Amino acid sequence: MHMADALVSPAVAGVAGAVAVALIAVSSGKIKKIERNDIVPLMGVLGAFVFAAQMINFSIPGTGSSGHIIGGILLAALVGPWAGFITLCSVLIIQCLIFADGGLMALGCNIINMAAMSCLVAAPLIYKPIAGDGKSIWRITLGAVLASIIGLELGAVLVTVETELSGVTALPTNDFLGLMTAIHLAIGAVEGVATAVVLSFVASYKPDMLYACQERESQDKRMPKRTKIVMSVLGSLALVMAVGFTWLASSDPDGLEWSIAKITGDTEIGVASVPATAFLPDYDSTFAGVIGGIIVMVLLWCVCALIFRRTKTSVVDKK
């Protein structure tokens, strides 16, 4: 799910970055209002926990692809959506700036696709209404599985939209969307089960660690009936969307190779989708430019290596 810089244009990266910064600012303001003594260490350790979990990739049978969990629903269930969002943002920033996982320009897109969709959309609209006050293990399990799948599917749809808006790939939108939603349906199911297992354990042994419990203790008054109805309607809408994507995904069940074979057979779409460009007058210099550029870069590297390494060696020798 981590988008690389090669996938986004500066315009898309800029807009996504601005939205991500705005969401971070709003979340930071909301966190300050949380009255919970252990929120700081809990957010820190959960960030590290999700970070470690994301390092472990599992293979997805039948696709030849692999995936890792995102952890947004787990975070939202333990520290709440806003704190969960900030925690996941910090994980994504560390991954980008320390481990080069996900592009720097694509960071805004990654924050929206992974952190915002799971913590700020799927968790409050799907997990919270289903899991309720965190007393029933079955409701927690069902909520975690559904919210994880829907959060990931929404992220996958956004990856497709952002890539198509950037104009990098010639892959038709429908096929790209089909592949992305199919693969992330499987990843979402695994993530959902993993999240449900951990949350069930926490609910059994230390229920006060759950955000729902904290929330229940802090506010005595019940949620107004109207809010409940709105939440249920929104949750149902999201469910309908998810079922739609599942249906779309299940139409391409055999993964990448099958899709390529299917796509390649349909030549009409490919040719028609490619617009004529103004590139033609310039193509004389393309080949020479690329080859010449590579040769010059190799020479430049040799010269730089000679100059700077010699300078460093001589400084060391003098010392």
Place this chain on the structure above:
Amino acid sequence: MTKLEKAYLAVNNIDRIRRRTDSSPVILLVTIIYLIAVLSVPVDRPQGIVWLAAYPVIASEMQGIGYGKVFVKSIWILPLLVIIGVFNPIFDKVTVLHIGSLAVNRGWLTFISIIFRGLLSFQAVILMILTTGFIDIFNMMRKVGFPSVLCTQMLLSYRYLFVILEEAIVMKRAREARGYGRKAYPFSMWGRFIGQLLMKSTRRATGIHRAMMARGFSGTLPLGAKYSWNKRSWIWLISWTAVIALLRFMDFSKIITEIIVR
């Protein structure tokens, strides 16, 4: 070696190979400028991107890292780039170029372009990572106005990562010692294992947090004392911005073509 131990070593290695330099904070800014330059080149002009390789090549040698090291570290992103771009030659069949009798589709140009922009942008980020300390990045983010909650959270997550991994390795070893050669965990064990790991780590993190509070921690970590923006930073920023702009907007491909033709 188990996956957990490998992960722990990988995290430790990142800390070890990082090479802090005087120009650390400014590299973050130069990297952003460079990435904008690389990504703004139209996707069907690979000849416009290749010249931008000058930045990672020269800067990595200037910082004493060596471009070879940066290049090797960037290779693992190639499969991802190939997956992204492999469809372009299939769909984009407009012929735009002839090399002898060989007709080249626009899709191939965009494919090469995706490989270049992916590799170069990744190399720029790797270069930044290898030359910028974690504390520098933290300071830089605080300085440009990122919320202190997020910065503190980043710093704590990074530090607690070691706590989590150490705890996981200890728990796994204990489980193996009790398992009498049994290698696979039953599924029901995983939930308890991960849940216990989370609780043990939370307990340790809470202890650390209480100790920090006892020493006067107010929830906001102070800016590092060593952070400074000096004359050298300005020179580095202005000169690299000028070079990147030159590489982006000058058509060196045309110039070299004319030289070859003559």
